[in-house]
Amino acid sequence: MSRWDPYAEDRLREAALELFLEHGYENVTVAEITERAGLTRRSFSRYFTDKRDVLFAGSEQLPVVLARSVRNAADTLTPFEALLTALVDVAGGLADQAPLAVQRRAVVRASPELQERGRTKFAAVIDAVADALRDRGTTESHATLLAEVGVAIFRTAFERWTDRPDDMDLPTRIREAAAEVAAGLGAVDFTALPAPDATTAHG
């Protein structure tokens, strides 16, 4: 049994990201990751189930943490305020993740399999947030809509922040993205859209 190494998990993750970026995710084995990290297969199994897990480990916490934060937000907040409060709140805990996130994004973008996995993860976030909003009294369909918009805001904010982490912190990026959607939709002249009668005539 190897000596306990407090940095083993980080070393494995960094080794995996390096190798994925060098050779492509599909072409890297767990053996190569452990070798690069100077650790054993046994150490690897202590932290990760497989090589895909190295990329996404920790992200299974996001639905749980966000949903809890939505439920705990003050009763006086509107559903959107509770949602944005939760996003900003959780964002505060991600402050050290920008460098890894940029690398991870590059790996995921190069692999359709990983993109699919990423979408599944975000779908779980949407479901958890929608559930939490329903617990606050928001109706079923409205809760899902808000959760989808909230996750879109979070994803955009996260990408902008990881692209240029020194420009603005993640909570500020979340406010920025939310304000963009608010301003964009707020300025829509609904009377300028095609009238229902005119468009249903197509069908």
Added chain:
Amino acid sequence: MSRWDPYAEDRLREAALELFLEHGYENVTVAEITERAGLTRRSFSRYFTDKRDVLFAGSEQLPVVLARSVRNAADTLTPFEALLTALVDVAGGLADQAPLAVQRRAVVRASPELQERGRTKFAAVIDAVADALRDRGTTESHATLLAEVGVAIFRTAFERWTDRPDDMDLPTRIREAAAEVAAGLGAVDFTALPAPDATTAHG
């Protein structure tokens, strides 16, 4: 060679949906679908590549049609107005799809594989719409954010409409969902959200 049957495609689709709902998507074969429809494997292959294709055939048009409609929207419209105009415009052409859509949704919800496929389809819609918005001069990241919000609005509207097609038509449901997001975000008191300094101290 069988006689040309103008309804073969519809009959195959209806037979497939019936069987998927009765026995579960995973347990139905193409042979069973063609038998139920009273048609041959050859007829099936004329319209669909495999049984998954029966559920999603036609949906590959959605990114193309939406993107074209965004590009063709009047120059005077804001990005969000162009996007909503495109959604309402395309919705007009879907007026006869409500009954099939309800059945399809029930089948998709029962299968993780099909849910994944559905998410991949919507990701393609988001990409196509974001591209079209960029062609209108919207910046990269803002275009993706708007496209994600637009697709969330469309999905919500589509579900509400197919759940109760007689209450409101799809274009009206799109306006309703867009107005909900606009009102919800418009009412957010951004000063009530946690302050950036307070939250980044978590990280």
